[in-house]
Amino acid sequence: MSQTKLTPPGPKGNFLLGNLQEFQSNPLKFLLNLRKEYGDFVQFRLGPFQKFYFINDPELIKEVLVTKQKSFIKSEDIQTLKTVVGEGLLTSEKEFHRRQRKLIQPSFKRSNILSYGEDMINTTLNYIFKWKNGEERLISEDMLNITLGIISKTMFNMEFKEGADVIGEPMEAVMKLGIKRMRKIVKLPLWVPTKQNRKLKKAIHALDDVLNEIIKKRRACNEKHEDLLGVLMDAKDETDDTHMSDKQLKDELMTIFLAGHETTANALTWTLYLLATHPEVDTKLFDELNNVVGSSLPKPEHFSRLLYTQNIVWEALRLYPPAYVIGREVDEDVVIGDYSLKKGDTVMISQYVMHRDETYFKDPTKFVPERFENDFMKTLPTYAFFPFGGGPRVCIGNHFALMEIVLVLACIVQQYQVTLPDDHHDVKPQPLITLRPKHGISLLIKDR
Template identity: 60%
Template sequence: MLDKDAHDSPTGPKGKIITGHTKEFQSDTIGFLTRLAKEYGDVAKLRLGPFQNVYLISDPDLIKQILVTKQKSFLKSKDFDSLKPLIGEGLITSDKDFHMRQRRLIQPSFKKTHISNYAQDMIDITKEYISTWKNGEERIITEDTMSLALGIVSKTMFSTELKDGYNLIGEPIDEVMKVAVKRMRNLFQLPLWIPTKSNREYKKVLERLDTVIYSIIEGRREDAKSHEDMLGILMEARDEVDGLGMSDRQVRDEVMTIFLAGHDTTATLLSWTLYLLSQNPEVEAKLFHEIDTVIGNRTPTPDDFMKLTYTQNIIWESLRIYPPLYVISRKAAEDVSIGNYHFKKGEMFLLSSYVMHHNPEYFDQPESFIPERFENNYLKTIPPFAYFPFGGGPRVCIGNHFALMEAVLVLACIAQQYRIKLAPDHHEVKPLPLLTLRPKSGLRMIVEERNNG
């Protein structure tokens, strides 16, 4: 994969001898990456720690080469390794043939026909959840969207077994996730077998979670009837090449992977969308108009998704301004040339949707919330990978249609009944880049019933 003509050398700011640019990267990830792209162009060089060269790639064609054309020369970087006790060898952490096989097995659970079935759950859960909201009350919306997304993924995964889905699974997942994210950001973490207090706690919740999940899987193996939910589809999946299915351990790893990948991202998207709407009354008015025209006072249905075109554009625009997975990373599996640059095996690459989505070359007034920009197939007029909230290539988000359907239907259910305003004494809202790009310190918002007839 080497190109003899590749000769350009990437440049970047001078870093500290030992730590390189670790401090700037950790303390202000978004600001640092944005400045790097502005000052050093398509390929900016930085260093994390004494030896790890890292390149921020900010050109759509070079991003496409890494994710699609030359993807075989790259592996997932190891930044998810600290999550392995939770998600094992699931889709996110695996590579090469094993990843391809798992992807083949799991893809059918995300077919459009199945997603339409899950859509009804999305509506039912949202309607039930928001029915308890009281006119004029202040709520921590970031917690609400998290509970909703967790409820939805629990229901689509386990359907009937988990009437108390989120209490049994949601709570330990939430705890595990908090520790896992902390571990991911901590460069010098102690391995799990060292019995520190936090390691012991982490292991305890993980064990609790495993007990619940394995007992459900076991119950299903003993029960001959087939199940329509995602777990049923995962357990019945057979590989078209070798005819085999997944072991219990693999099913457990993929269940955890889908929980991890599927709830925080969508919840974050919904939180940002509600915040952006609260700051842009003209957009909010157009949203209400569409909801009132398409749905009126009846209960939303899965078929409404296709008709809610302005609502869909609101979601696309929210994903542009605050892409929940704001950076994707890869590691070179071999020496490789990308564009005019030559890279060595082991070097790392950051592809930031946040940086690309805020580039005025592709998005006019990039800081403004303008859903209309997505009308008339706008994305067809800019290079592929100038906009990539769901990644791309063989590792494109497997849940992208699921997430869009969920975001549009949940937003439709909420907007049909409520207008959501930021609490008057709210702190300044800023993004906090953890595993996902969340609103820092959460969002407190007032829910007001709409008098729409």
């Protein structure tokens, strides 16, 4: 083993709080500044004891996410999600995670998700057909509604209204309270009967009941279902010939719902905002739609030919990655680059910071979808651009998400042009669980 130095550079911070205040007041600015001032490997503290390492070099990121990933587990914020989603893919670890991932992976293969394209298009068209020429719409809310509609349809074969009422409402209640809990520095166990804990437990039970009822109905019915729930129910572990238990199914459904809904809505919102503020890109996109789709409605098979549209989505994911940071807790002492990391330390990696690094991206703050032409991604080190993470924990829904964003965009842009109202508030990213626009984004809708 090579000789390791003890401490990477970093800000000294306050004796007691470390850099907690700066981090909390503007996490993105804080992380960008750390990169600028201290480089590829930075150390800082949040609170009196908690040591953080912030890593900004593609090769070192690869060590954390891929080659030495066995020495890490998910960071504490994700661990607290277990209260909500149980032991689903996002929160489970080690052998249990490996087994579940193997079981679920085939359902998300490129060839399998093509069959969901039709639902993605129909859900979008049913929603946007009510939009009126000249109206101003809260697009961030619309995109949440559309992605909720799509996940309800593809997962449970539920139509829009049913999906929103049956799953959307209890899910939203759990999420709101769950996020409040994640942000608390001291998290009392759920069995401590505080007012917030009681509310959260009640909301989790309500959602559990809904999902259990859906699973029970399905188990009782002998028909074959092609939706995601049907595919997950059929999935079989080849080593011991077993299917998922009801509890595993419920945890995975909740996880996929949670992981796939808001991230995709944010990506769509940011993309539409960028289109609204870059009319030259909007024109090129509309031309591509005319060439590929023509005057008919978009179809799933158009996806692979909408190459400029795909580049727009990659560029939006570069500038505003919905998953803007990945956290890992050191589970056993490990050496990364020149440094020894100890069990219990936390490693942070930020897509937001890496994607704006001028070493890899010329004019990094500019929206230029053309940069993704000519296999640009293949010329980059893998972990310079990684909106979906990497290694064994890479986003399982990456192909699903890309197809969804492209098809929803195609439906909207074919029919409407979007612009930013003159009196719109300054649009700023707000880094919560995902990177969303602070105070939402409203856009003016014009018929094409």
